[in-house]
Amino acid sequence: MGPMLLGHGFSGGWIEVITGPMFSGKSEELIRRVTRAVIAQQKVQVFKHAIDDRYAKLAVASHAGRTLEAELVASAGELLARLNKETQVVAVDEAQFLDAEVVAVVERLADSGRRVIVAGLDMDFRGEPFGAMPELITRAEVVEKLTAICRCGQAATRTQRLIHGRPAHYDDPTVFVGAAESYEPRCRSCHVVLRGLREAPLFLEQGAEVRG
Numbered sequence: 001m002g003p004m005l006l007g008h009g010f011s012g013g014w015i016e017v018i019t020g021p022m023f024s025g026k027s028e029e030l031i032r033r034v035t036r037a038v039i040a041q042q043k044v045q046v047f048k049h050a051i052d053d054r055y056a057k058l059a060v061a062s063h064a065g066r067t068l069e070a071e072l073v074a075s076a077g078e079l080l081a082r083l084n085k086e087t088q089v090v091a092v093d094e095a096q097f098l099d100a101e102v103v104a105v106v107e108r109l110a111d112s113g114r115r116v117i118v119a120g121l122d123m124d125f126r127g128e129p130f131g132a133m134p135e136l137i138t139r140a141e142v143v144e145k146l147t148a149i150c151r152c153g154q155a156a157t158r159t160q161r162l163i164h165g166r167p168a169h170y171d172d173p174t175v176f177v178g179a180a181e182s183y184e185p186r187c188r189s190c191h192v193v194l195r196g197l198r199e200a201p202l203f204l205e206q207g208a209e210v211r212g
């Protein structure tokens, strides 16, 4: 694993972050990079947070349908505990869901000479920094911020959250279990976050369980 192979100009360990809104192809890009590392016969481990079971357990899946086997972890500490000594490349998908300790863990992995590829949402549905992603972006050697396409045709940098077809309220919890929600990529001007008073808390209305 030399700088020639990656083209970034680093040797030893380093951190790469792939970020952007939903539908911007982050997982697809992570899969692409991991696939190349596997072809180059490097020892790779792929992790993702256990909360993300949209497509399949034990797999990193892109919206385009490509999958990669992954180990589900509930915390950054568990990720470190599951690390094999001989692993050269560590990939982490949906890193925004991991606890704050992920920063120290990722730094430690890079300091030990490993290549660390981290993918995750930079912003939550409110358009605010998501979990430890801002700090990971700051500490990374390389950051790739991807965009999706907004319904207006512009590049989308944000994730629009819709609950029962309506824009989510600022005070809605980040994770809703059981609510009929959907997401769309939006540009800055098309992104809507409801604020202020509303008729009733939607999650109580719907009887959905609040998980975070």
Ligand SMILES: [Zn+2]
Pocket (backbone or CB within 6 Å): 150, 151, 152, 153, 154, 186, 187, 188, 189, 190, 191
């Ligand atoms: Zn737009």
